[in-house]
Amino acid sequence: MSSVAADDAGETDPLNNTKNAEPSRTCKIVIVGAGVAGLSAANHLLKNNITDFVMLEGRNRVGGRIIAINIDGRRMELGANWIHGILGNPIYELASANGLVDIIQENKPHSVVGTLPDGRRVPFHILQEIYDAYFWFFRRCEEYFLCKYLPPDGVESVGAHLRLEISIYLEQFPEPERHIRNLIFNYLLNRETCISGCNTMDEIDLMEIGSYTELPGGNIVLPGGYSSILGPLTKNIPDSQLLKGHAVSCIRWRAGLESCSTTDSGLGEDLAAKLPATTDNHLPDCRNGTTSLSTSPSRKMRPKVEVICKNGKKFLADHVICTVPLGVLKETGRTMFDPPLPDYKMDSIDRLCFGVVNKIYLEYERPFLNPGLSEVLCLWDPVDPKEPVSERWFKKIYSFSKVSETLLLAWISGEEAKYMETLPFDAVSEKCTEILRMFLNDPFIPKPKRCINTTWWSQPFTRGSYTAIGIGASQVDITNISHPLYMQPTCSKPAVLFAGEHCHPSFYSTVHGAYLSGREAAQVLCVPDTPPEVVLDVEGTADLSSWLEGIKLN
Ligand SMILES: Cc1cc2nc3c(=O)[nH]c(=O)nc-3n(C[C@H](O)[C@H](O)[C@H](O)COP(=O)(O)OP(=O)(O)OC[C@H]3O[C@@H](n4cnc5c(N)ncnc54)[C@H](O)[C@@H]3O)c2cc1C
Incomplete structure (x- = not known):
């Protein structure tokens, strides 16, 4: 009888275990997890010409809950099996476009x-x-x-x-x-x-x-198995940006605002009021703020989210897309985030089921x-x-x-x-x-x-199989979990966004739900910080402008 590990649990790569040896690496976006949600987010960023990102994957492979093993030329899919539905299913479209169907x-x-x-x-x-x-x-x-x-x-x-x-x-x-x-x-x-x-x-x-x-x-x-979808999902992501064996242990999402109190609800409603005026050069892109908040500091001076890996590596980013599964959030949600996730989010994480x-x-x-x-x-x-x-x-x-x-x-x-x-x-x-x-x-x-x-419950990077709405929970809990975290209420873009099958209100538990949630999170970061100025290039514009200026809105 052969004994085959049904899935890897590669937590740390010994070669990468260089605790505190390297300076932190800075990039615009860190994507935590290289399952479908993470890969979909990365592809959407690339399509929008955003290349300044890294993916941190805890295991020594990509795909998360999509994995196959080959034994004696026989392929066994250990995770996702079927594409559920054709019409409106982006995974089916991706598979057809790549000749996998x-x-x-x-x-x-x-x-x-x-x-x-x-x-x-x-x-x-x-x-x-x-x-x-x-x-x-x-x-x-x-x-x-x-x-x-x-x-x-x-x-x-x-x-x-x-x-x-x-x-x-x-x-x-x-x-x-x-x-x-x-x-x-x-x-x-x-x-x-x-x-x-x-x-x-x-x-x-x-x-x-x-x-x-x-x-x-x-x-x-799919004739080549569900895992054949990983081909088109990974082909455009440079190896140098997809770091395996990088298990994230902590996301310090207000690291740049350390001097401020962080005891608010987690959405940052009252944080701006508490900021001393002298902290303006530590502030991110902000809109609608006070004079000091609206100062646009150079990117170097923006407060960053700090992402710390178990292998000692540290990353600084403007935004993090966190795609760790619900099972991982249930187990580590209280310790993985600093400051901790707000109570409403943790309650929703606890209420939803993540069955085995x-x-x-x-x-x-x-x-x-x-x-x-x-x-x-x-x-x-x-x-x-x-x-x-x-x-x-x-x-x-x-x-x-x-x-x-x-x-x-x-x-x-x-x-x-x-x-x-x-x-x-x-x-x-x-x-x-x-x-x-x-x-x-x-x-x-x-x-x-x-x-x-398979051993999906024992897998430290999954801790179960997929999301279900248990008694007392509702779609609202899914929305709560997917709700992004802002470093400050005045920030135009979130510090941490969430994606994964557990973040899709109607396609939870599926690959296409994970894919869509990853794309949606990335899209938030693709929108320009300030909307392009609209220039009215028509005759009589000057008259129109002065007429508009005369209007009092209050
Ligand atoms: C047995 C089984 C059968 C299934 N069958 C189907 C099916 O037929 N059809 C279908 O549509 N869906 C099916 N699913 C569900 C589907 O596989 C998932 O919904 C989907 O793959 C989830 O993608 P994801 O990106 O949200 O999460 P994941 O694929 O779990 O990706 C999350 C990634 O985050 C990584 N990670 C976790 N913690 C950390 C950390 N601390 N630091 C860094 N990285 C971390 C993980 O290693 C993983 O790669 C099945 C699932 C299972 C288990």
């Missing part, structure tokens, strides 16, 4: 078999019936966001609402038929936790589930499943949540789907996914073989030659 989509039928723990198979028409019913139950949950109906009393979560509808639906069936249908619903609920990114659907806010916007066109798989979803790849010497079959559904008997997770973790695996005839993929979420990360690949492999033998009622199902599972 198959023009002719082969529409292979997706044939599934629903299996019970004793190996019996569920008739297909029952599977179909429950899929259809579930589809409509889920639609109704989504409608609350758009229509703001009131849900039944005490029903706050998607899980509770779905279970209510399921129980009403099941009442019409006598016991054995009800039981089988209930198992299929349980399977669908498990699957939903992997789609939403949570432990159970009881964690997901009912009123907000409809805030996620699905783009039309279905789920697209992992993949398990099983690679076989030879094909063993019927070639016409694409997925084996495991319809587990109801699980007792009081049972220790070590005894029941594998019952969260709801299916095995074929990537190819000799490669199977399973998904697992929540606390069970976290627990799995503590196990060696061999133990995961053994368990998967047991499950397949049991559900297919075939003791001769071979053992895989290799098993690889």
